[in-house]
Amino acid sequence: MAAKQSLFNPHWLNGEYRPDIIAYYYKQWNDFQMGFHTHETNEIMYVISGVCRVDTEDQSIAMRKGDLILLNSGVTHRLIVAEGPCRMLNVEFIFTACGSILPSMKQLAESNGVLKELLQREYSYIVMRDPSDVYHTLKSLVMELDNGGTNNVSMTHLLVSQLIVRVARLAAEEAKDSAVRQIDSYVRRAMEYMHQHYDCDIQAKDIAAAVNLHPVYLQRIFKSNMNLTLTEYLAEIRVEKAKMLLARTDVPIIEIADYVGLNSRQYFSALFKKHTGYSPAAYRKSVETFTGFN
Structure with missing residues (x-):
């Protein structure tokens, strides 16, 4: 029927x-x-x-x-x-x-x-x-x-x-170009997931599960499209969020690692310095000096 x-x-x-x-x-x-x-x-x-x-x-x-x-x-x-x-x-x-x-x-x-x-x-x-x-x-x-x-x-x-x-x-x-469209869709959804969950302790397997793909395949198509690994892209998001918190809020520096989903303050400081050339404290001080914010 x-x-x-x-x-x-x-x-x-x-x-x-x-x-x-x-x-x-x-x-x-x-x-x-x-x-x-x-x-x-x-x-x-x-x-x-x-x-x-x-x-x-x-x-x-x-x-x-x-x-x-x-x-x-x-x-x-x-x-x-x-x-x-x-x-x-x-x-x-x-x-x-x-x-x-x-x-x-x-x-x-x-x-x-x-x-x-x-x-x-x-x-x-x-x-x-x-x-x-x-x-x-x-x-x-x-x-x-x-x-x-x-x-x-x-x-x-x-x-x-x-x-x-x-x-x-x-x-x-x-x-x-359905295959290309589908890959673009997976990459976009992976990016959206990271932007919405950067404050959580997420790993590649969690991102892959959110878009219904095997982690290895998602890693491959993401790197091919973005020239970054999932870990590198997530790190960039976290550093940008940390920069915003340091520049525009009075959240204590020792708490910012938790705000961006990193359990280790030492790792957060090292990651932040790698991406910006500043320690979190030095970055906040430089912003305060530039803007006159106290």
Whole structure:
């Protein structure tokens, strides 16, 4: 049953069919873990705010504000929200015979090459980063449905068609240099994790776990992209934070090591001097002298 409704099916190009919205809803999830499930509808899950994770049987996909995932019908999946509230907009659709309501998927694909290509591919899911176009279309569609779209089927269908075409274009862009994009994503997420957790005693294995990669592989792609190891990048973050604390606050020098996630004050002093040429005390004094701060 589910396979018959697959979005990625050239069958929709051989007759007159249109996407038909079955369900749509806004939902704010908080500390939530959904069980694995499947359904016969195709589903778009859009992250309006917060972060979440979508698991399939063989993949774990981290998502944040502005990300959307298109799940094919019949794909086993679940939603996990573990870090604060996550607000989402979900739309589920199937395909039905067009009747007098046009354009059909066949007609759309004839004038839109990326849509035709999308329908002829075979994906379990596609994750995309939205420049805002898809969300605007989604909101307009939901508003039309809420305002009695069933009584204005043509307008609703035009908005659904617009949504499918926009998603197809976005999917085509994401497919370009996908391997490079994925590596960039891992590196970016590793950097974000370090910026958010520099005050903790984190190691390469913790950063790798946060981005769902093996530590050795993450080390390799990070060094290749940043010309720094994870340890070197984290050290730079910590030194910059220490410089700010020394220059702009009256936090005692003996406590600053703890503020930047280093257990050893001796190691902190050595690291700081290596990067700045000053001891922490000398750096604070030089800043006070320069600014006249006492």
